[in-house]
Amino acid sequence: MTATAESPAAELGRARTRKEDARLVTGQTTWTDNLVLPGMLHMAFVRSPYAHARITGVDLSAAKQMPGVVAAFSADDFGEQGSLPCGWPVTPDIVIPHHPPMATGEVRYVGEAVAVVVARDRYTAADAVGSVDVSYEPLGPVLDMKTALDEGTPKVHETGNLSYDFVFPTSGDIDAAFSGADVVVEREYRQQRLIPCAMEPRAVVASWTGDDVTLWSATQIPHVLRFAIAAFFGIPEQSIRVIAPDVGGGFGSKLQVTAEEVLAVLVSRMVGKPVKWNESRSEGNMTVHHGRDQWQRIAIAADRDGRIRGLKVDLLADMGAYLMLVTPGVPILGAFMYNSIYKMDAYAFRCKGIFTTKMPTDAYRGAGRPEATFAIERIMDELAVELGMEPLELRERNWIKHEEFPYATISGLTYDSGNYEAATARAKELFGYDALRAEQAERNARNDTVRLGIGISTFTEMCGLAPSRVVGSLGYAVGGWEHASIRMLPTGKVEVVTGSSAHGQGHETAWSQIVADQLGVPFEDIKVLHGDTQVSPKGLDTYGSRSLVVGGMALVGACDKVIEKGKRVAAHMMEASENDVEFVAGRFQVRGDPEQGRSIQEVSLATFAAHNLPDGMEPSLDSEATYDPHNFSFPHGTHLCATEVDTETGMVTIRSYVAVDDIGKVVNPLIVEGQVHGGIAQGIGQALYEEAVYDEAGNLLTTTLADYLLPSAADLPSYVTDRTESPADNRLGVKGVGEAGTIASTPAVVNSIVDALRPLGIRDITMPCTPERVWRAIDTARASAASGNGGASSNGGAA
Amino acid sequence: MIPAKFDYVKPGSLDEAVRALADGGEDAKIIAGGQSLLPLLRLRLSYPDLLVDVGGIDELRGVIDHGDSLVIGARTTHYQVVHDPLIGEHCGLLAQAAGTVADPAVRHRGTLGGSLAHGDPAGDLPAVAVALGATLIARGPGGEREIAAGDFFVDYLTTALEPSEILTGVRVPKLGGDWGYRYEKFHRTAQAWAIVGVAALARRSNGHVAEARVGLTNMGSVPVRASAVEAAAAGAEATRDALNAAAASAADGTEPPADLHGAPDYRRHLARVLTGRALAAAAGV
Numbered sequence A: 001m002t003a004t005a006e007s008p009a010a011e012l013g014r015a016r017t018r019k020e021d022a023r024l025v026t027g028q029t030t031w032t033d034n035l036v037l038p039g040m041l042h043m044a045f046v047r048s049p050y051a052h053a054r055i056t057g058v059d060l061s062a063a064k065q066m067p068g069v070v071a072a073f074s075a076d077d078f079g080e081q082g083s084l085p086c087g088w089p090v091t092p093d094i095v096i097p098h099h100p101p102m103a104t105g106e107v108r109y110v111g112e113a114v115a116v117v118v119a120r121d122r123y124t125a126a127d128a129v130g131s132v133d134v135s136y137e138p139l140g141p142v143l144d145m146k147t148a149l150d151e152g153t154p155k156v157h158e159t160g161n162l163s164y165d166f167v168f169p170t171s172g173d174i175d176a177a178f179s180g181a182d183v184v185v186e187r188e189y190r191q192q193r194l195i196p197c198a199m200e201p202r203a204v205v206a207s208w209t210g211d212d213v214t215l216w217s218a219t220q221i222p223h224v225l226r227f228a229i230a231a232f233f234g235i236p237e238q239s240i241r242v243i244a245p246d247v248g249g250g251f252g253s254k255l256q257v258t259a260e261e262v263l264a265v266l267v268s269r270m271v272g273k274p275v276k277w278n279e280s281r282s283e284g285n286m287t288v289h290h291g292r293d294q295w296q297r298i299a300i301a302a303d304r305d306g307r308i309r310g311l312k313v314d315l316l317a318d319m320g321a322y323l324m325l326v327t328p329g330v331p332i333l334g335a336f337m338y339n340s341i342y343k344m345d346a347y348a349f350r351c352k353g354i355f356t357t358k359m360p361t362d363a364y365r366g367a368g369r370p371e372a373t374f375a376i377e378r379i380m381d382e383l384a385v386e387l388g389m390e391p392l393e394l395r396e397r398n399w400i401k402h403e404e405f406p407y408a409t410i411s412g413l414t415y416d417s418g419n420y421e422a423a424t425a426r427a428k429e430l431f432g433y434d435a436l437r438a439e440q441a442e443r444n445a446r447n448d449t450v451r452l453g454i455g456i457s458t459f460t461e462m463c464g465l466a467p468s469r470v471v472g473s474l475g476y477a478v479g480g481w482e483h484a485s486i487r488m489l490p491t492g493k494v495e496v497v498t499g500s501s502a503h504g505q506g507h508e509t510a511w512s513q514i515v516a517d518q519l520g521v522p523f524e525d526i527k528v529l530h531g532d533t534q535v536s537p538k539g540l541d542t543y544g545s546r547s548l549v550v551g552g553m554a555l556v557g558a559c560d561k562v563i564e565k566g567k568r569v570a571a572h573m574m575e576a577s578e579n580d581v582e583f584v585a586g587r588f589q590v591r592g593d594p595e596q597g598r599s600i601q602e603v604s605l606a607t608f609a610a611h612n613l614p615d616g617m618e619p620s621l622d623s624e625a626t627y628d629p630h631n632f633s634f635p636h637g638t639h640l641c642a643t644e645v646d647t648e649t650g651m652v653t654i655r656s657y658v659a660v661d662d663i664g665k666v667v668n669p670l671i672v673e674g675q676v677h678g679g680i681a682q683g684i685g686q687a688l689y690e691e692a693v694y695d696e697a698g699n700l701l702t703t704t705l706a707d708y709l710l711p712s713a714a715d716l717p718s719y720v721t722d723r724t725e726s727p728a729d730n731r732l733g734v735k736g737v738g739e740a741g742t743i744a745s746t747p748a749v750v751n752s753i754v755d756a757l758r759p760l761g762i763r764d765i766t767m768p769c770t771p772e773r774v775w776r777a778i779d780t781a782r783a784s785a786a787s788g789n790g791g792a793s794s795n796g797g798a799a
Numbered sequence B: 001m002i003p004a005k006f007d008y009v010k011p012g013s014l015d016e017a018v019r020a021l022a023d024g025g026e027d028a029k030i031i032a033g034g035q036s037l038l039p040l041l042r043l044r045l046s047y048p049d050l051l052v053d054v055g056g057i058d059e060l061r062g063v064i065d066h067g068d069s070l071v072i073g074a075r076t077t078h079y080q081v082v083h084d085p086l087i088g089e090h091c092g093l094l095a096q097a098a099g100t101v102a103d104p105a106v107r108h109r110g111t112l113g114g115s116l117a118h119g120d121p122a123g124d125l126p127a128v129a130v131a132l133g134a135t136l137i138a139r140g141p142g143g144e145r146e147i148a149a150g151d152f153f154v155d156y157l158t159t160a161l162e163p164s165e166i167l168t169g170v171r172v173p174k175l176g177g178d179w180g181y182r183y184e185k186f187h188r189t190a191q192a193w194a195i196v197g198v199a200a201l202a203r204r205s206n207g208h209v210a211e212a213r214v215g216l217t218n219m220g221s222v223p224v225r226a227s228a229v230e231a232a233a234a235g236a237e238a239t240r241d242a243l244n245a246a247a248a249s250a251a252d253g254t255e256p257p258a259d260l261h262g263a264p265d266y267r268r269h270l271a272r273v274l275t276g277r278a279l280a281a282a283a284g285v
């Protein structure tokens, strides 16, 4: 729960500004696109303008003749390409289609690469793309998950449009729960398709020296990428070096093995020169894997007093055209989360993975848990209405009480800790919940044209991916451990090598704080190294809010070993027994005689000199540790959102937003605030602004940020944040925080909008809740009220 | 997002620029702040052979007081328009609307002349120019001419400027102290374009609106002057109800676009609601 007894927590909890920020925000660093290698050539991709078509010919001759163009290739030139990997077959009979990096035979989404040109500069490469002549025979697009399995719908793959049908082992007697319940509420929710928009677009450089290749990529997963290229593309693992230099955000979109990465490696070998590719935002919107895209059918059964009896979830999840790294697993992660913080008698979950002719979906901040949290928190509000109960009270009646932890949930997880009462009480207080409810009642009573709504999200999530054994049993291809090593330099400075490579999170600062505490060395004396498989050879990278809870614990383990070795050396130096030496705040000292001691720096130098070490001891304090967690991490919290809805225009304005998060101990409050703020913003993005839209031919319409709207600081309220702390089951006492805000905020916002409009007879608005959709919902509700059909429901117009 | 190849010149005087543009013929284009043109080039929707940068021409910058009107240099940035004291005093509507354009980065680069010459009906300033009764001053090989804002906008991204003409400035009549104004912009994010915008001016007298002018953003292929509203508002009581009633005809005869941010019927509805609000604000009620 706390740092080791002998190390005072001087750094833990300190709001240090981030040591990496100066170089990151000024751009004076090695972003992949800043790299220039001698002789480097530039790649540009020719991409399919069709959602689905047979490729009948690719004529590269005109492009090849352009001055400055060095080469051009289509699928034929690559021979047997191998298949981009899917690492999460969720059922034994899942269909995983062959997924060549360069389309062969057929294209299955707009933007799929059909050819690549290589030129001396990127301008020429871009020009040459227009000279490649590809002929297509159009095939029928498949754009609607709901009709994708119907007879007569074109097939995305020969095997049809079903990838898998996953049925979660039902817990409890679901039929009895539903037939015996007083109330059953059933709804269908739409998780729209989202486009992850990392600040830094994807970028790749590949360079061969002899038989060895170095791949620089703006990736979240240098280690997994190296393994995948070795395992699936026939290049010996020891010949591959992957470097993720400074990476500007990912949100899951760079948790991927992409066609462009693999093709860079192959093309560089073919042309015998380093090659670079850097995507444009429009190219990225089309071809960075997308997120969410599900239809969620959810039914909840409860007694009159509010006690939940059972929950049934039935999903359709859009895989897009292919299964990428964890595509099929994303909705399945949600299977564990629909029950959320609530107790119930029975639970059933089923999900069908559907192929469509769209960009594949995959992990996007929260991956599965935002979808689950949205659906359960939305339907809890609906159930409260059905029961005539205060929505917070309904939640409290059902949630796990703080004294009931550890708690084995209906979906088979064991939550280690939590205190939903404390977080909710604090959130209510900061929000001024009762006063806002009173204001809402008053405004409703006078038919105010601007309605006030209050949205609740009492969420939890599973993160810190993950215990290797558990993910193994779910079919996940790799484990969930993390690696760290500590190198004690002769001058007493410290190099920390972590397998968890940051892409904006601030690991260099947080890791320095942890190690400073553990080893009693100054924060400034610590250098954190990561993101290069030659520097940090072992690791499973950064995603799933895992870095601190898994990677941080690996650090602690490695520090322990340094201290153990240091004790031996120090004891020898002081001619004391090793058992009498204790380590306190950076000093090895003799118990009971603290004057007698050696600093860790002195011990480090003495070990380096190696003149006088204990017999048989290696002259090194360096240590490494690999940590495999025994459980997930379960952060939770209560988020409350107040919105004002202008019923004349449909405009939604967030008036106040309170987030009380329980993430255990905080290493750096500034970094945590950053994660919470950014996370909430991203969740608000889904609720109000973002949606990937394809037209009826399968063209992506939202290719620019003028059409794919992201909120900026100017659109967001000033959040009120606070934290409660229940103990986490690891030595640092920490839980994950990278995705919590995103998971929590989307339902808080939509619940508040629906709460504002419920008096008008509205019970849902489809996300994103654009002004037009809100206005149409109001318009429809008014029209049906006027025609006497009170209590109309509306899903808003499908604009 | 890489534009096709083009040549680039940056003349130091207006005469040189006029010559460069004329020499470049049909395939030459002026570039000012580049905030509309560069996206078109990068999306490869426009392929000029020559860009003539007017950024080096001092005569195109700044604001000159001509007594009953101001002449604002075409190269004046949105940021300068927002902060210029003469504009603030005599045609505050323009400053207010320029303050709603995009974000600070765009406002520091984008120019008044560029916004008007681009002729985008979704831009905020064309409707304002129309409502203000501005006149656009153009210089070509044949000399200078002035074009009324109402005649300047011909079609979507098309203006009355000849390819060889440079917009040098905008003449804006000064508004008397009895005029109130409001630019009501409806957009989903701060940085986004207007779904609909309403530029309203109202002269108040004795609790009534004596005279009103209304320009609409993004309600057709050119900025729209809502003359029916102006007629209905003239003489109306300065009350919300009366002005809302006048605004009921705001969408009459308009052909608003359909896009991801709004269908035409929604835009018509917004035009009515926002016109009522803008008029009320302009009339101080």
Ligand SMILES: Cc1cc2nc3c(=O)[nH]c(=O)nc-3n(C[C@H](O)[C@H](O)[C@H](O)COP(=O)(O)OP(=O)(O)OC[C@H]3O[C@@H](n4cnc5c(N)ncnc54)[C@H](O)[C@@H]3O)c2cc1C
Pocket: B029, B030, B031, B032, B033, B034, B035, B036, B037, B038, B039, B054, B074, B075, B100, B101, B102, B103, B106, B109, B110, B111, B112, B113, B114, B115, B117, B118, B122, B123, B124, B125, B161, B165, B166, B167, B168, B191, B192, B193, B194
């Ligand atoms: C992200 C973003 C958001 C934006 N949002 C908005 C918004 O909300 N509202 C809004 O109104 N605008 C918006 N804009 C556009 C912005 O206002 C531009 O500044 C403006 O449209 C063009 O001005 P410019 O100086 O950049 O012109 P340029 O892009 O340089 O030129 C635009 C066109 O005008 C021509 N031109 C420019 N100057 C002259 C001249 N002196 N004589 C003749 N022709 C000339 C050019 O040849 C070109 O055809 C946005 C732009 C961006 C990038």
